[in-house]
Amino acid sequence: MRNQQATQLLFELSKPGRRGAKLPASDVPARSLSDLLPAEHAAAFPPPLPELAEPDVVRHFTNLSTKNMSVDTHFYPLGSCTMKYNSKRNERIAALPGLANLHPYQSEDSLQGLLQLLYELQGMLCEISGLDAASLQPAAGAHGELTALMVAAAYFRDRAQQTGEPRRTKVLTPDSSHGTNPASAAVAGFEAVTVRSTPDGFVDLADLRAKLDRQTAVFMITNPNTLGLFDRQVREIAHLVHEQGGLLYLDGANMNAILGVARPGDFGADMMHFNPHKTFSGPHGGGGPGAGPITVRAMLEPYLPSPVVTKVGDRYRLAFDRPKSIGRVRSFFGNTGVLVRAYCYLRTHGPDGLRRVSEQAVLNANYLLAKVKDRLSVPHGDRCMHEFVASAAKIKAQRGISAMDIAKRLLDYGFHAPTVYFPLTVKEAMMIEPTETEGKETLDAFADALVRILDESPETLHDAPHTTPISRPDEVRAARTPVVRWSPSA
Amino acid sequence: MPYTFNTPDDERAMLSAIGVDSIDRLFDGIPRDMWLSRPLDLPPAMGELELTAHLSELAARNSPAGDKVCFLGGGSYDHFVPAAVDQLAGRGEFYTSYTPYQPEVSQGNLQAMFEYQTLIAQLTGMDVSNASLYDGGSAVVEAAMMAMSATGRRGKIVVLGSVHPEYREILDTYLLPLDAEVVTIDAPQGAADAAAVASAIDDRTACAIVQQPNFFGCYEAVDEIGRAAHAAGALFVVSVDPISLGLLRRPGDYGADIVVAEGQSLGTPLLYGGPYLGIMACREAFVRRMPGRIAGETVDRHGRRCWVLTLQTREQHIRREKATSNICTSQGLFALRAAIYLSLMGPQGLREVAELCLRKTRYAAERLANVDGLSLAFDRPTFKEFVVRAEGGNVESLLATAADDGFHAGVPLGRWYPQLKDCFLVAVTEKRTRDEIDHLATSLGSHSRTLATSHA
Numbered sequence: 001m002r003n004q005q006a007t008q009l010l011f012e013l014s015k016p017g018r019r020g021a022k023l024p025a026s027d028v029p030a031r032s033l034s035d036l037l038p039a040e041h042a043a044a045f046p047p048p049l050p051e052l053a054e055p056d057v058v059r060h061f062t063n064l065s066t067k068n069m070s071v072d073t074h075f076y077p078l079g080s081c082t083m084k085y086n087s088k089r090n091e092r093i094a095a096l097p098g099l100a101n102l103h104p105y106q107s108e109d110s111l112q113g114l115l116q117l118l119y120e121l122q123g124m125l126c127e128i129s130g131l132d133a134a135s136l137q138p139a140a141g142a143h144g145e146l147t148a149l150m151v152a153a154a155y156f157r158d159r160a161q162q163t164g165e166p167r168r169t170k171v172l173t174p175d176s177s178h179g180t181n182p183a184s185a186a187v188a189g190f191e192a193v194t195v196r197s198t199p200d201g202f203v204d205l206a207d208l209r210a211k212l213d214r215q216t217a218v219f220m221i222t223n224p225n226t227l228g229l230f231d232r233q234v235r236e237i238a239h240l241v242h243e244q245g246g247l248l249y250l251d252g253a254n255m256n257a258i259l260g261v262a263r264p265g266d267f268g269a270d271m272m273h274f275n276p277h278k279t280f281s282g283p284h285g286g287g288g289p290g291a292g293p294i295t296v297r298a299m300l301e302p303y304l305p306s307p308v309v310t311k312v313g314d315r316y317r318l319a320f321d322r323p324k325s326i327g328r329v330r331s332f333f334g335n336t337g338v339l340v341r342a343y344c345y346l347r348t349h350g351p352d353g354l355r356r357v358s359e360q361a362v363l364n365a366n367y368l369l370a371k372v373k374d375r376l377s378v379p380h381g382d383r384c385m386h387e388f389v390a391s392a393a394k395i396k397a398q399r400g401i402s403a404m405d406i407a408k409r410l411l412d413y414g415f416h417a418p419t420v421y422f423p424l425t426v427k428e429a430m431m432i433e434p435t436e437t438e439g440k441e442t443l444d445a446f447a448d449a450l451v452r453i454l455d456e457s458p459e460t461l462h463d464a465p466h467t468t469p470i471s472r473p474d475e476v477r478a479a480r481t482p483v484v485r486w487s488p489s490a
Numbered sequence: 491m492p493y494t495f496n497t498p499d500d501e502r503a504m505l506s507a508i509g510v511d512s513i514d515r516l517f518d519g520i521p522r523d524m525w526l527s528r529p530l531d532l533p534p535a536m537g538e539l540e541l542t543a544h545l546s547e548l549a550a551r552n553s554p555a556g557d558k559v560c561f562l563g564g565g566s567y568d569h570f571v572p573a574a575v576d577q578l579a580g581r582g583e584f585y586t587s588y589t590p591y592q593p594e595v596s597q598g599n600l601q602a603m604f605e606y607q608t609l610i611a612q613l614t615g616m617d618v619s620n621a622s623l624y625d626g627g628s629a630v631v632e633a634a635m636m637a638m639s640a641t642g643r644r645g646k647i648v649v650l651g652s653v654h655p656e657y658r659e660i661l662d663t664y665l666l667p668l669d670a671e672v673v674t675i676d677a678p679q680g681a682a683d684a685a686a687v688a689s690a691i692d693d694r695t696a697c698a699i700v701q702q703p704n705f706f707g708c709y710e711a712v713d714e715i716g717r718a719a720h721a722a723g724a725l726f727v728v729s730v731d732p733i734s735l736g737l738l739r740r741p742g743d744y745g746a747d748i749v750v751a752e753g754q755s756l757g758t759p760l761l762y763g764g765p766y767l768g769i770m771a772c773r774e775a776f777v778r779r780m781p782g783r784i785a786g787e788t789v790d791r792h793g794r795r796c797w798v799l800t801l802q803t804r805e806q807h808i809r810r811e812k813a814t815s816n817i818c819t820s821q822g823l824f825a826l827r828a829a830i831y832l833s834l835m836g837p838q839g840l841r842e843v844a845e846l847c848l849r850k851t852r853y854a855a856e857r858l859a860n861v862d863g864l865s866l867a868f869d870r871p872t873f874k875e876f877v878v879r880a881e882g883g884n885v886e887s888l889l890a891t892a893a894d895d896g897f898h899a900g901v902p903l904g905r906w907y908p909q910l911k912d913c914f915l916v917a918v919t920e921k922r923t924r925d926e927i928d929h930l931a932t933s934l935g936s937h938s939r940t941l942a943t944s945h946a
């Protein structure tokens with residue numbers, strides 16, 4: 001049934017002279033092009049793009065789409081990514097011309113409805129996080145991390161000027177943290193220092209104490225952490241960090257577990273980012289868009305990027321005149337379209353609904369954990385928050401079946417694979433996050449598939465997947481001799 | 491919650507399988523004294539009907555392009571988006587999937603990424619492209635950091651003052667705290683003096699950054715600046731308007747090492763500034779220093795051609811603090827939109843879009859230049875934008891009165907360029923008609939006269 005046009009590339013389908021779009025004739029007085037365009041800047045010929053008719057393009061991309069798994073088509077328990085259902089209502093709303101067709105340099109007068117939405121969103125994020133001020137500018141979670149670290153750097157530069165304390169050069173991250181944490185620290189100019197976890201998966205306080213000093217700017221914690229566990233020491237950690245004059249950053253990728261239950265600001269965090277594309281159901285778009293709004297304590301507010309949305313009387317304004325601001329991390333306002341959907345999500349759920357999101361996310365994860373733990377070891381205990389990390393290490397030692405094998409075989413059963421080999425602290429890790437937008441039957445079916453897979457022959461698993469559009473690709477070859485664009489063959 | 495998946499019976503069965511008697515017990519991992527002891531202080535839940543009404547009401551208090559004729563530009567443009575772009579990119583299989591970590595069930599996204607990369611390489615004349623960055627602004631600073639690491643020169647970059655002022659602000663935000671010097675060469679007459687740029691580039695300079703056409707719509711002397719950068723061992727970074735490449739020489743043809751762009755023009759609506767698309771392409775030599783995802787071709791176990799995420803040792807999930815960048819989620823959906831847009835346009839279509847922009851822009855510039863009280867700020871050819879000076883200088887009120895006549899007439903420049911505080915930037919895309927341009931001229935004409943008189 002598969003269509004040829006999906007396996008061929010656009011460039012192979014191209015035929016000289018085909019057209020996919022008809023533009024209107026010019027309605028202004030005719031002039032010769034050479035009058036309008038300086039010869040030294042003019043191209044000799046148009047760019048060598050493929051030539052296709054609209055039906056070619058439609059058939060091509062439609063067929064391509066059928067080669068993807070997605071939330072709309074499959075259970076997608078990709079840990080840490082919170083692949084929850086993305087409500088269609090938000091799509092229709094976000095596409096309203098009064099929201100989608102706004103230019104970033106329109107006057108504030110012509111944007112009062114949108115600015116109100118964004119202003120209220122800032123407030124809601126502050127309330128959910130227990131912090132005081134927000135910036136909606138960062139374009140993704142990692143961008144939020146980086147922005148907050150720049151805010152921290154600016155704050156400490158000011159403090160150094162006032163108190164003469166030496167420069168703070170280090171950012172500490174746990175070994176179980178997401179790769180973006182240390183990478184963001186490096187981009188912001190800090191030395192990234194790794195703090196060990198204890199065997200039961202929490203921050204090793206002794207190691208933290210040993211590495212914390214007056215050069216430490218920030219400790220970045222993910223809580224619940226990437227094992228799906230809430231680190232109960234977080235207040236003590238905050239105390240230790242604050243004692244050294246440092247700041248506690250919370251990676252908010254896992255907020256789906258604690259909405260309305262506990263607030264980072266209340267348990268000691270000074271700043272955090274949200275991933276609205278995860279927690280607040282922004283469609284992931286095959287790798288973005290996301291957004292990475294941050295919230296911070298009041299003393300950090302002056303350093304947030306500009307502009308922020310303010311309210312003066314009953315008018316909403318963009319505040320640019322903020323002399324201590326770090327400046328800009330992105331052009332224009334930010335990923336507004338994602339923020340509009342986040343606002344819709346929050347207004348749809350309300351306070352009780354949000355808490356129920358977390359309750360159901362945690363219920364689903366614990367139920368799945370209970371169903372699989374007798375067959376697949378879950379090294380960090382019988383309880384979890386919104387996700388858990390299983391390990392195939394034992395099975396690998398006994399029968400040669402790896403986490404990758406299991407993940408690939410799940411695809412044959414019609415499930416997207418969990419996140420594998422992350423966090424790096426667990427061998428043969430499989431990070432499973434069902435989210436709250438799944439029911440018991442789906443979880444039962446997934447658990448059954450997992451259990452059945454564990455009984456299959458190792459050969460079947462090594463060769464899996466068997467039913468997908470392609471079998472396992474040769475990744476080594478791809479990296480050794482990179483072919484990252486099509487070229488006409490000689 | 492708007493959905494109920496687990497019925498009360500399900501919940502009971504699930505709790506009993508877990509071995510607890512209430513959902514609250516599942517939160518025992520969080521010490522009680524950290525629990526929020528009250529409901530969140532948020533507005534109450536709304537159903538779809540109320541939500542739609544509420545958002546429609548908020549939307550009605552904005553004036554979108556379409557309600558007012560949009561002559562705004564400055565990096566975000568009111569171009570036409572063919573229906574097929576929305577229809578195809580809106581398919582749930584693209585729309586609700588994520589980064590293709592499992593290539594066997596992501597060939598749709600991976601092949602589209604590979605096609606996008608090829609299209610961008612063809613468009614820019616560069617060897618390779620990544621699969622997207624956040625936006626055109628942060629792409630510039632990523633290029634600067636890439637140049638710093640490629641040249642080993644971390645102390646200095648040179649940037650033209652005619653590069654989008656917000657892109658330059660981003661450069662400052664990222665680089666100044668790292669003690670790097672960002673040397674800005676002004677463009678007082680609408681474009682920079684190439685000799686001045688050349689003399690600012692030295693053997694400490696990581697790169698020279700040029701925007702072509704620049705923020706004012708004018709052309710820079712890219713050949714000379716590129717040569718000067720290379721003579722000093724610096725990289726040549728060019729930020730382009732992708733639509734302009736339907737007509738203009740490609741940066742790869744005049745020596746660019748890294749090309750970046752805001753990809754919004756390629757099939758994405760205005761969206762109040764985002765989500766958009768950061769484009770980055772470079773010469774082959776730098777591919778391993780490039781930030782962001784890259785799709786590569788390979789074969790599966792049966793020898794079938796297929797695609798995977800490749801060169802991942804550049805990336806944060808493998809290299810952590812040693813990664814080329816911290817980027818993870820980027821703008822996959824907008825790369826897809828750009829790929830669909832470019833496939834529909836093809837070489838001829840893109841050329842025609844560019845040509846319409848060019849012709850209408852010149853017509854509009856000449857019409858506005860003939861309006862009493864208005865003049866062109868720079869005596870230079872431009873592509874799809876131009877700068878208008880308002881005698882009397884009251885740009886804000888002039889634009890406000892034009893808004894009353896139904897125009898988003900221009901972007902005031904004083905916020906970024908104090909010497910241009912009596913100026914505004916006008917953009918004309920293929921969507922604007924002669925009628926709209928004529929009416930804009932009439933509107934500005936009547937008001938600039940009144941304003942000039944009231945100032946006299």
Ligand SMILES: Cc1ncc(COP(=O)(O)O)c(C=O)c1O
Binds near residue numbers: 081180
């Ligand atoms: C724990 C954690 N932190 C940070 C990030 C980075 O977020 P983003 O991909 O939006 O940049 C992610 C997601 O990828 C994550 O799972």
